[in-house]
Amino acid sequence: MQGDSSDQITENNTKGNDGSKQDQNENNETQSDQRKEVPQNDQISQSSDKVVDHSKQDSVSVVGNPTAITVMVNKSNALPKGYRPNDLVRPKVKFTFGSQQLDKALMRAEAADALERMFNQASSNGIQLYAASGFRSYETQEYLFNREIEQVGRQKAELAVAKPGTSEHQTGLTMDISAASMNYTLDESFEYKPEGKWLAEHAHEYGFILRYPKGKENITKYQFEPWHFRYVGKEIATEIYHKGITLEEYFQNKKGI
Numbered sequence: 001m002q003g004d005s006s007d008q009i010t011e012n013n014t015k016g017n018d019g020s021k022q023d024q025n026e027n028n029e030t031q032s033d034q035r036k037e038v039p040q041n042d043q044i045s046q047s048s049d050k051v052v053d054h055s056k057q058d059s060v061s062v063v064g065n066p067t068a069i070t071v072m073v074n075k076s077n078a079l080p081k082g083y084r085p086n087d088l089v090r091p092k093v094k095f096t097f098g099s100q101q102l103d104k105a106l107m108r109a110e111a112a113d114a115l116e117r118m119f120n121q122a123s124s125n126g127i128q129l130y131a132a133s134g135f136r137s138y139e140t141q142e143y144l145f146n147r148e149i150e151q152v153g154r155q156k157a158e159l160a161v162a163k164p165g166t167s168e169h170q171t172g173l174t175m176d177i178s179a180a181s182m183n184y185t186l187d188e189s190f191e192y193k194p195e196g197k198w199l200a201e202h203a204h205e206y207g208f209i210l211r212y213p214k215g216k217e218n219i220t221k222y223q224f225e226p227w228h229f230r231y232v233g234k235e236i237a238t239e240i241y242h243k244g245i246t247l248e249e250y251f252q253n254k255k256g257i
């Protein structure tokens, strides 16, 4: 498997939130949203009237079902160290980084198939989508995390970069999606672009959910990410879409039945 070795990861900025610009450079293998997909508690508190529960944020369990399509990975539930899906393939879609053979071009087979169908249907509707970042290995996340610790210390690093095992990209079931109208970057304005609107409305029909919705920051512990889509299968995605809930709430509700 080529790509995503640490020496391909170029130096990122230290300001955060503009890592996505790196994707325009085809020689870079940066993690376009690594700095966004971290809990930013201060911002969460500002954007919601709920209070973040800081007491539970340090306990991380390792999930027992890493290969399940429904696996829930978040700040409290990590994938096993070194877990790498054994059915990763490259979906036949357009990528923001062209034809480069990189880990981030990969998804698990079932998710890749659904992504292809979603992109094809979007294209039929005049919506041209570009895949920006899919699979990310434990080792890559570990490298990024450790590098950040060296640069800014552990406390700041934990706020800026997801801990190894806690990035949903390691599941191989996630894809960050962009468009020409975004200049192939990832940021919140995607919500207002035709491509972002189309995805928000139709992704569930292909088994994908908008994983970090606006207004649910206290539950997901992530900022709103209109570009980050997670495959969970059509049935669950449709239920989550119609109920306007998160994956966390979906499982919480199931437990209550």
Ligand SMILES: [Zn+2]
Binding pocket: 033, 037, 169, 174, 175, 176, 227, 228, 229
């Ligand atoms: Zn993402």
